[in-house]
Amino acid sequence: MTGIAGTARTGLTLPWVAKFVLHVGLLFLGFLLAYALRRAPPLIWWILDPDALRVLGWAALFAVIGGGVEMVFQMERSAWRYASMREVVGLARNVTITTVLFLALIFFLDRGMELPRSVLPLTWLMSVALLVGFRMAWRLPHDPGLAAHFLPSWWFRPGTGRTPLLIVGAMVDADRQLRLLQGDPLSPYQPVGIITPHAEEVGLRLHGVPFVSAIETWGRSFSALTTRAAGPHAIVFLDDPIQAFGLSTERIGELRRAGHRLLKPQSMAEIAGAPGSSHRLEEIPLEDFLPRKPIALDTAPVRELVFGRRVLVTGAGGSIGSELCRQLLALGCAHLSMVDHSEFLLFEIDRELGGSRFDGVRRAILANVRDTARVAEVVREERPDIIFHAAALKHVALVENNPAEGVLTNVLGTWNVIQAAVDHGVSHFVLISTDKAVAPTNVMGATKRIAETLLDLAPRGVTRMTAVRFGNVLGSAGSVVPIFRDQIARGGPVTVTHPEVNRFFMTIPEAVQLVLHSTAISTATIGVSGSEGGGPRKFLLEMGQSVKIVDLARQMIELSGKVPDVDVMIEFSGLKPGEKLAEILSDDGETVQPCVEGIMELLWQRNQDGICLAEILALVDRSRPANEPPGDHVRAMVDRIRFRPAPEIRQP
Numbered sequence: 001m002t003g004i005a006g007t008a009r010t011g012l013t014l015p016w017v018a019k020f021v022l023h024v025g026l027l028f029l030g031f032l033l034a035y036a037l038r039r040a041p042p043l044i045w046w047i048l049d050p051d052a053l054r055v056l057g058w059a060a061l062f063a064v065i066g067g068g069v070e071m072v073f074q075m076e077r078s079a080w081r082y083a084s085m086r087e088v089v090g091l092a093r094n095v096t097i098t099t100v101l102f103l104a105l106i107f108f109l110d111r112g113m114e115l116p117r118s119v120l121p122l123t124w125l126m127s128v129a130l131l132v133g134f135r136m137a138w139r140l141p142h143d144p145g146l147a148a149h150f151l152p153s154w155w156f157r158p159g160t161g162r163t164p165l166l167i168v169g170a171m172v173d174a175d176r177q178l179r180l181l182q183g184d185p186l187s188p189y190q191p192v193g194i195i196t197p198h199a200e201e202v203g204l205r206l207h208g209v210p211f212v213s214a215i216e217t218w219g220r221s222f223s224a225l226t227t228r229a230a231g232p233h234a235i236v237f238l239d240d241p242i243q244a245f246g247l248s249t250e251r252i253g254e255l256r257r258a259g260h261r262l263l264k265p266q267s268m269a270e271i272a273g274a275p276g277s278s279h280r281l282e283e284i285p286l287e288d289f290l291p292r293k294p295i296a297l298d299t300a301p302v303r304e305l306v307f308g309r310r311v312l313v314t315g316a317g318g319s320i321g322s323e324l325c326r327q328l329l330a331l332g333c334a335h336l337s338m339v340d341h342s343e344f345l346l347f348e349i350d351r352e353l354g355g356s357r358f359d360g361v362r363r364a365i366l367a368n369v370r371d372t373a374r375v376a377e378v379v380r381e382e383r384p385d386i387i388f389h390a391a392a393l394k395h396v397a398l399v400e401n402n403p404a405e406g407v408l409t410n411v412l413g414t415w416n417v418i419q420a421a422v423d424h425g426v427s428h429f430v431l432i433s434t435d436k437a438v439a440p441t442n443v444m445g446a447t448k449r450i451a452e453t454l455l456d457l458a459p460r461g462v463t464r465m466t467a468v469r470f471g472n473v474l475g476s477a478g479s480v481v482p483i484f485r486d487q488i489a490r491g492g493p494v495t496v497t498h499p500e501v502n503r504f505f506m507t508i509p510e511a512v513q514l515v516l517h518s519t520a521i522s523t524a525t526i527g528v529s530g531s532e533g534g535g536p537r538k539f540l541l542e543m544g545q546s547v548k549i550v551d552l553a554r555q556m557i558e559l560s561g562k563v564p565d566v567d568v569m570i571e572f573s574g575l576k577p578g579e580k581l582a583e584i585l586s587d588d589g590e591t592v593q594p595c596v597e598g599i600m601e602l603l604w605q606r607n608q609d610g611i612c613l614a615e616i617l618a619l620v621d622r623s624r625p626a627n628e629p630p631g632d633h634v635r636a637m638v639d640r641i642r643f644r645p646a647p648e649i650r651q652p
Contacts (some may be wrong), residue, residue, distance in 0.1 A: 019076035020067070026134065027098065028063035030127035031119075035059075037126075038119050058115065061105070062123065066098040083135040088128075095127045162190035163261075168215065168245060169238025170197060171206065177238060177265065178207045189234060189281070197245065215245050234261040236281055257561030301520040302513075303331045305386075312337040312384035314369055314417060315391030317345025320432055323512045324388055325349055325362075331516075335361045337382040340391070341368040369413030379420035388515065389417050390432040392448070397576050399444040407623040410447035411454070411616060418458045418465075426463050430519050431455060433469040433538075438587045450616060455536035457613045465536035466522040468515045469602070472503045484553055488560045492568035494553045497575050502546040502582050514541040517599055538602035539595065546582065 035055055070076060075090050099120055106115060165181070167174050174194050181187050193212035196202065201211045235255065241247045241262075255262060263281040311328050315321040316338035322345075328336055336353075340346040343366060350364040363382070367374045369391045379387070392410050393399050399406035414431065421429040433452055436445035455465040472480075487494045506514075518539035554564045562568050575581070586592050591603040 016074075016077055019080075020070060022134070023070050023076050023131065024063045024067045026130040027066040027095075027127050028059050030130050031059035031062045031123045032056075033126045034119050034122035035116075037122055038116050054114065058106070062098065062102050065101050065105070066094070066127075069094050069098050069101070080135045080138040083132075083139050087135065088132055091131045092128055095124055095131070098127075099124050162188055163234045164192045165189035166193050166195060166212075166233055166235045167191055167209070167238065168195045168235060168241070171201060171211075173238040174206055177236065178209060182207060189236075192233075234263055234281075236263040236265065238265065252559050254561065256559065299331065301524065302516040305520040305523055306516070307332040308334045309385040310335040310337070310383055311386045311388070312339060312379070312382055313388045313390060314339045314413075315389075315432075316340045316364075317342050317349050318390060319508055320511055320515075321388075321390040322349045322352075323508045324390060324515065325353060327509075327512050327516065329353060329362070335363070335382075335384075337363050337365060337378070337384060339365045339367050339369075339378060341366065369416055370408050372412075372416045372419075375413075375416040376420045376423065379417075379424050379426065383424070384426055386428045386430065386519065387417060387421050387426050388430045388432065388519075389414060391417075392432065392451075394434065394444060396436070396442050396444050399447070400442050400576075403443045404623040404625075406443050406447045407620060410444070411450050412620045412623070414451040415454050415616070415620075418454055422459050422461050422463050425461075428464045428466065428519060428523060429455075430515060431465075431467040432515060433467045435469060435471045435540075437469065450611065450619075452538070453611055454616070457616070458536075464522055466519055467536065467538045468518045469538060469540045470506060470511050470514055472505050480549060480552065481556070484556045485560075488557055488562065488568055493571040494557065494568060495571050495573045496550050496553055497573055498581060499550050499572060500548070500581055501550075501575070502548045505547055505552075506541060510541065514539070514599065517596070521595055521599065521601075538590075540586070540592075540600055540602060 032055070035058075041052075073090065073094055075087065075094060078087055103120060167177060169177070171194075174196075178191055181189060181191055191209045194206060194209055195213050195215055196211050197215050199214040199216075202214055204211045237245065239245065241252065252262070261283065263283060265281060306328055311333045313321050313324050313328070313336070316325055317340040321338075321340070325336060325338055338346060338349060340349075346364050346366060350362070353362055365378055365382075367378050369375055369389075391413055393406050399410075418429060420426075431451060434445070434448050436442065437448040437452055438445075440446040440449050452467050452469075455467055458465060484494055518537075521539070522537050550570065553570055557564045557568045557570075560568075564570060586602055593601050593603055595601045
């Protein structure tokens with residue numbers, strides 16, 4: 001592959017040779033046309049007059065010099081179909097250099113006494129015009145947006161059958177989006193107007209599309225456009241509609257109620273995961289409109305951590321696990337091992353990443369983290385440098401009613417992966433934890449708290465241990481957002497457990513950023529959490545203010561274009577078993593210390609719950625299908641963790 005690539009860059013190819021010959025020929029023709037414009041000799045002069053040979057010699061010399069300049073800069077290697085101002089400037093530069101070199105040589109030979117002084121400026125103009133003109137002529141039939149300005153409407157009708165599209169964003173972003181849309185003959189959208197954050201741009205045109213309004217006054221212009229164009233509009237927001245453009249949830253709801261599709265450009269990761277046209281637009285999910293400012297973190301330390309390394313993700317088919325897989329491939333991991341016990345979920349993420357443009361090798365592995373031998377086998381075969389353990393049961397109500405399953409997956413599964421990581425020299429193990437592990441009142445939270453404790457009880461070796469704790473994730477499996485979305489779509493009612501219940505929220509990409517950045521921090525610095533000598537470390541993200549679930553429900557109803565308690569009713573069903581009114585991110589035994597912007601480290605006493613490994617393994621043994629139901633034992637441990645009287649720490 002290297003040899004082929006090198007040949008493509010430096011060797012002779014038929015298209016380049018053909019374009020090189022044409023380039024030289026156009027320079028020759030440009031000189032002759034310039035001389036003809038200056039002297040206007042009759043046609044017979046070019047055939048019979050001896051001076052014509054001198055002019056032809058000058059033209060040939062100009063063309064040869066231009067060919068040498070082209071050999072240096074190789075402008076003809078660019079694709080004519082996508083010619084832009086960059087190529088125009090490059091060609092103008094090359095012709096300028098050619099003209100200067102030609103003038104210097106002519107002056108050296110005979111001081112240019114026989115050459116009219118106006119010929120060279122005309123030659124420059126004619127040469128640039130010919131070189132650029134041929135490129136534009138080649139691009140014209142391939143660019144519908146450009147062809148529309150030259151061909152009659154009966155010949156070419158842009159936008160026939162397309163959805164009228166309003167673009168909301170700054171001029172520089174709108175320029176990029178318009179180029180993509182207008183350059184694709186298969187695009188389903190026809191841009192009809194641009195709404196800008198800068199009022200002084202109203203009245204201008206960009207690629208033939210008018211700036212119709214400023215964002216703060218777009219209501220009037222928008223109504224006029226809607227009337228003028230048939231059918232509902234699609235609106236693409238090139239930045240966050242709430243944070244960047246200041247739209248209210250009520251306004252967004254009005255747009256949805258009027259039948260307008262609200263779109264956003266796909267991210268680079270999404271585009272890479274679905275090859276095709278790079279202009280892809282997608283519907284904005286409701287959770288993206290929720291008024292929470294996302295936290296963006298620098299990817300440089302994470303890329304340094306992941307690039308070129310082997311990584312294993314358990315629970316790879318879940319909401320967090322699948323996003324981890326996407327971002328790890330985007331960051332350049334050399335080999336990605338995706339482990340999950342769900343055949344369907346594993347197939348879906350493997351199929352999605354199968355069309356990606358990233359170079360990393362991946363492998364989908366069906367395995368259950370409860371199976372000790374299978375986990376050890378997978379880690380031994382895959383030889384990961386880093387393990388992200390995202391496999392878990394996390395539905396509070398289901399785990400509350402099925403405590404044995406929660407223990408076997410969240411406790412035994414975690415211990416199996418930890419053991420395999422230590423036994424096979426994995427450099428870093430990362431546990432995906434939850435705020436429900438703090439002062440747990442339910443079985444799920446207790447099992448995750450025990451999973452965090454297992455990091456303390458794990459044998460010390462080369463493996464660094466890290467736990468990453470965060471709150472509820474918008475749009476994840478089990479989140480209230482998809483539940484509310486389905487209830488709203490059915491016409492309601494939207495069910496909330498209690499009017500005062502509140503939660504911290506973050507987006508799935510944010511949660512994954514936290515996991516990756518925390519891992520990078522833990523790798524780069526010596527651990528101070530809980531013990532000397534670089535013991536396990538815990539991190540959490542600054543999640544801002546908690547949100548009342550009933551307020552979230554009202555916002556989602558409004559964003560759907562409906563009126564709360566009129567179009568869609570809100571009902572209170574009562575707290576579920578083990579459910580808290582409010583979640584907390586740290587407890588009394590933990591000290592929160594700022595680490596980097598947006599990320600905090602939890603400093604805690606090692607094994608502060610006083611649970612020894614023998615107790616945990618006994619709990620696991622009671623949870624096996626052949627043994628007695630473990631409900632009482634698990635709940636006893638929940639109470640012990642929640643109401644501990646500062647117990648004496650016991651070592652395993």
